[in-house]
Amino acid sequence: MLQGKGLKAVVLDTIGINGLDTQTHPTALDPSYFTKANNIVYTEGNRVTFRKGLYQKTNAESNGNHVGSLFENRADGTIWAAAGQYIYEVDFSNTDGSGYLYAFTNAYDTGASNDHWQFADTDLGLVAVQGGEDVHLLSGGSWGLMSADAGYSAPAGVTTFDPSTALGEYGRLWVGGVSEDNTVLYYSKGEDPVAFNNGDAGYIDLKYVWGNDEIVSINSFGGKLVIFGKQNIAIYNNPWDVTNIELDEVIKGIGAVFRDSIQAVGDDLLFLSDTGVRSLQRTAEFDKLPLKEISITINDEIISNTQNTQDVRSVYVLNEGLYLLSFTDLNVTYVFDLTYNTRRDVPRVTKWNFDGDRQPISFTYSQDYGLLFGEESGHICTYEGYYEVTYSDGVYTETPYTGSFSTSVLDLGQGFVSSILKKLIMVVSGGSGTQVGIKAFKDFELQPSTSETFTVNAPLSGTAYKWGESNSLFGAAKFAPIHGLKEVGVQLYGDAKYLRFEMDGVTNGYRTALQSITLFYKQGKMY
Numbered sequence: 001m002l003q004g005k006g007l008k009a010v011v012l013d014t015i016g017i018n019g020l021d022t023q024t025h026p027t028a029l030d031p032s033y034f035t036k037a038n039n040i041v042y043t044e045g046n047r048v049t050f051r052k053g054l055y056q057k058t059n060a061e062s063n064g065n066h067v068g069s070l071f072e073n074r075a076d077g078t079i080w081a082a083a084g085q086y087i088y089e090v091d092f093s094n095t096d097g098s099g100y101l102y103a104f105t106n107a108y109d110t111g112a113s114n115d116h117w118q119f120a121d122t123d124l125g126l127v128a129v130q131g132g133e134d135v136h137l138l139s140g141g142s143w144g145l146m147s148a149d150a151g152y153s154a155p156a157g158v159t160t161f162d163p164s165t166a167l168g169e170y171g172r173l174w175v176g177g178v179s180e181d182n183t184v185l186y187y188s189k190g191e192d193p194v195a196f197n198n199g200d201a202g203y204i205d206l207k208y209v210w211g212n213d214e215i216v217s218i219n220s221f222g223g224k225l226v227i228f229g230k231q232n233i234a235i236y237n238n239p240w241d242v243t244n245i246e247l248d249e250v251i252k253g254i255g256a257v258f259r260d261s262i263q264a265v266g267d268d269l270l271f272l273s274d275t276g277v278r279s280l281q282r283t284a285e286f287d288k289l290p291l292k293e294i295s296i297t298i299n300d301e302i303i304s305n306t307q308n309t310q311d312v313r314s315v316y317v318l319n320e321g322l323y324l325l326s327f328t329d330l331n332v333t334y335v336f337d338l339t340y341n342t343r344r345d346v347p348r349v350t351k352w353n354f355d356g357d358r359q360p361i362s363f364t365y366s367q368d369y370g371l372l373f374g375e376e377s378g379h380i381c382t383y384e385g386y387y388e389v390t391y392s393d394g395v396y397t398e399t400p401y402t403g404s405f406s407t408s409v410l411d412l413g414q415g416f417v418s419s420i421l422k423k424l425i426m427v428v429s430g431g432s433g434t435q436v437g438i439k440a441f442k443d444f445e446l447q448p449s450t451s452e453t454f455t456v457n458a459p460l461s462g463t464a465y466k467w468g469e470s471n472s473l474f475g476a477a478k479f480a481p482i483h484g485l486k487e488v489g490v491q492l493y494g495d496a497k498y499l500r501f502e503m504d505g506v507t508n509g510y511r512t513a514l515q516s517i518t519l520f521y522k523q524g525k526m527y
């Protein structure tokens with residue numbers, strides 16, 4: 001028998017504000033953490049909402065191949081895509097008769113067996129490398145092999161010049177990961193990024209710095225040169241003056257597992273190590289570079305995926321402050337929201353996934369178009385709207401997708417105290433017609449004790465004819481009310497000590513956000 005006391009109300013208006021935590025046991029988490037967070041992000045007011053959709057922007061497929069690499073040349077705004085053995089220019093102004101975009105133009109046959117290129121911008125033009133393949137150079141508007149005709153000279157003693165990573169910075173080209181010796185960093189002659197065997201060109205042999213490791217990536221960082229190995233990081237001062245370049249610091253035991261996990265974020269570099277996502281964060285004095293782990297709430301997941309993937313890509317979405325880390329062959333993308341720090345001093349995290357062959361294989365962030373996805377399907381998409389939009393045979397198809405989350409376990413009582421459940425009220429804002437469902441689970445039950453589905457369909461108040469009737473004062477019916485608040489009451493039954501919720505929503509073309517959940521219950525002692 002449960003003897004009830006007065007009615008209590010718990011307002012969960014910061015539900016899930018700290019994002020996903022799969023590292024901590026659900027009973028030890030407070031309601032500000034989710035145990036599942038799929039296809040969601042946060043509004044400007046820190047409310048849970050859907051991610052945006054993928055909007056197909058290319059009609060002709062890239063010869064049936066996925067888009068393996070994307071890059072925007074910030075110098076002139078051109079976008080380059082690699083698919084199969086080709087590198088294409090992406091021209092969003094190239095349209096068919098109906099105005100639809102045929103984006104893949106100026107195909108260049110690299111002859112390569114893979115499309116996992118890294119592009120580096122130099123004074124002479126773009127350079128493309130991927131390891132095990134020839135180096136290609138974009139000069140004078142045309143791609144070609146880095147050849148003697150372009151002034152190329154290979155480093156002394158190197159027979160096959162096939163670097164896997166490159167950086168155009170500090171007045172020259174830096175490359176590493178050459179198959180003949182992947183521990184040596186080569187740098188070109190100053191102001192001549194194709195000359196590696198004359199002038200002040202040279203090399204740094206990392207075997208004498210970090211021992212048995214290999215070069216994964218080369219990056220610039222606060223006026224320093226950062227060389228990532230798989231298990232070590234070497235940092236050099238004075239890269240502008242190779243005659244005085246000097247080793248500043250070696251971070252041993254931590255490196256970057258995948259080249260394309262590394263992103264420059266303001267004054268920081270984020271990267272995937274074999275123990276999670278880390279930050280190479282400098283102090284104001286520039287003399288120390290302490291490491292910071294930012295994936296502590298999902299580390300076991302990250303480590304497991306790292307061990308079971310062959311390909312990782314990433315991008316920094318500048319206009320939304322998001323670092324996206326995608327395990328492309330697993331169709332899992334982790335989203336680190338760098339605009340918000342949890343009380344653990346790390347970004348909050350959610351996850352994205354995609355249906356069919358729409359999962360991203362490559363990313364770039366464009367100044368003109370924002371976040372661009374290179375898909376498994378062979379198309380390029382923008383990140384916009386709240387449908388997955390495809391185009392075929394002159395027809396656009398808008399497909400809804402689902403966002404979902406699961407709360408931590410709420411403790412409604414202590415010791416021998418339990419609770420009589422009464423009602424739950426949710427307040428949701430969003431587009432008219434959006435389908436939302438909620439499930440409540442009591443005391444670790446595997447099946448929900450209650451499950452409700454409803455439609456966000458609340459009209460705005462005011463005089464109807466002003467907003468879209470035939471005699472509207474404001475013109476076309478597009479001004480009809482399409483957004484509103486929906487307050488939903490869910491009846492709960494029985495007593496419980498623990499309670500958790502799952503919610504999912506299907507997009508309807510508009511952003512929908514959870515405003516709050518209020519739980520009503522009576523608390524009492526068990527007899």
